[in-house]
Amino acid sequence: xxxxxxxxxxxxxxxxxxxxxxxxxxxxxxxxxxxxxxxxxxxxxxxxxxxxxxxxxxxxxxxxxxxxxxxxxxxxxxxxxxxxxxxxxxxxxxxxxxxxxxxxxxxxxxxxxxxxxxxxxxxxxxxxxxxxxxxxxxxxxxxxxxxxxxxxxxxxxxxxxxxxxxxxxxxxxxxxxxxxxxxxxxxxxxxxxxxxxxxxxxxxxxxxxxxxxxxxxxxxxxxxxxx
Numbered sequence: 001x002x003x004x005x006x007x008x009x010x011x012x013x014x015x016x017x018x019x020x021x022x023x024x025x026x027x028x029x030x031x032x033x034x035x036x037x038x039x040x041x042x043x044x045x046x047x048x049x050x051x052x053x054x055x056x057x058x059x060x061x062x063x064x065x066x067x068x069x070x071x072x073x074x075x076x077x078x079x080x081x082x083x084x085x086x087x088x089x090x091x092x093x094x095x096x097x098x099x100x101x102x103x104x105x106x107x108x109x110x111x112x113x114x115x116x117x118x119x120x121x122x123x124x125x126x127x128x129x130x131x132x133x134x135x136x137x138x139x140x141x142x143x144x145x146x147x148x149x150x151x152x153x154x155x156x157x158x159x160x161x162x163x164x165x166x167x168x169x170x171x172x173x174x175x176x177x178x179x180x181x182x183x184x185x186x187x188x189x190x191x192x193x194x195x196x197x198x199x200x201x202x203x204x205x206x207x208x209x210x211x212x213x214x215x216x217x218x219x220x221x222x223x224x225x226x227x
Contacts, residue, residue: 003096004095004096004097005094005095005096006094006096007094007114007116007212007214007215008212008213008214009091009094009095009212009214009215010029010208010211010212011029011030011031011091011092011094011191012091012092012094012095016211018030021207021211022204022207023204023207023208026189026204027189027190027191027200027204027208028103028186028189028190028191029091029191029208031092031101031103032103035103035186036102036103036104036106038181038185038186039103039104039181039186042177042178042181042182043178045174045177045178046135046171046174046175046177046178049167049170049171049174050070050138050139050171050174050175051067051070051138052167053138053141053142053145053164053167053168053170053171054066054067054070054138054141054142055067056142056145056163056164056167057141057142057144057145057148057164060145060148060149060156060160060164061144061145061148066137066141069137070137070138070141073133073134073137077130077133077134078105078108079108079109079111080111081126081130082105082127082130083100083105083108083110083111083112084111084112084123085119085122085123085124085126085127086119086123086127086192086195087100087102087105087108087192088110088112088113088114088115089115089116089117089118089119089123089192089194089195090102090191090192091191091192091212091215092191092192093110093114094114094116097110098110103186103190104186115218116214116215116217116218116219117218117219117221117222118193118194118218118219118222118224119194119195119196124194124195124196127195127196128196135175135179138171139168139171139172139175142164142167142168142171143168145164145168146161146164146165146168149161149164182197183197183199187199187200188200191208193205193208206226206227209224209226210226
């Protein structure tokens with residue numbers, strides 16, 4: 001068991017006393033494929049519509065650098081940056097092996113060591129900046145597409161203009177739906193407690209940390225106090 005769970009995190013402990021845990025049923029602290037499914041079903045529509053909209057702008061304007069830039073950002077941020085500043089602090093990351101098993105970024109290669117301490121300010125700012133780019137860049141590009149079509153209205157016509165407006169509206173609706181799922185279903189139960197989006201109550205955080213001495217010691221070194 002220690003080979004698989006070297007930090008003795010209860011999330012990966014098959015013999016953990018979950019029956020008496022006060023967080024039982026209150027946190028997503030055990031692997032659950034249904035939680036991962038909810039996350040993926042909420043984010044995939046945004047990704048598909050966002051990229052489709054950027055491709056449409058490329059076809060209309062002949063400018064393809066926004067698509068290349070957005071795909072490059074995905075690799076740079078989600079494979080390199082987010083995995084370090086966010087995921088490496090998560091209990092799910094503590095499992096041994098090179099592949100991350102978690103309820104969101106499942107299947108990503110683990111390039112960094114596990115960090116049981118909470119995220120620092122720089123990491124939180126980096127994460128928020130990345131999330132803002134992830135959500136806003138496609139909308140900005142598609143809005144430019146609307147402006148471009150409107151500027152050459154005679155050449156493009158009503159159908160293309162309304163289509164671009166519709167795609168942009170769908171992109172905004174999809175990111176709003178994804179954020180709603182995060183805010184109401186994912187973040188209030190997530191065990192990556194130091195994430196700036198985390199909404200778990202302190203008493204639940206305390207209870208989880210008390211069952212995981214490696215995390216508790218690391219958090220207390222950063223000034224965290226129980227109670």
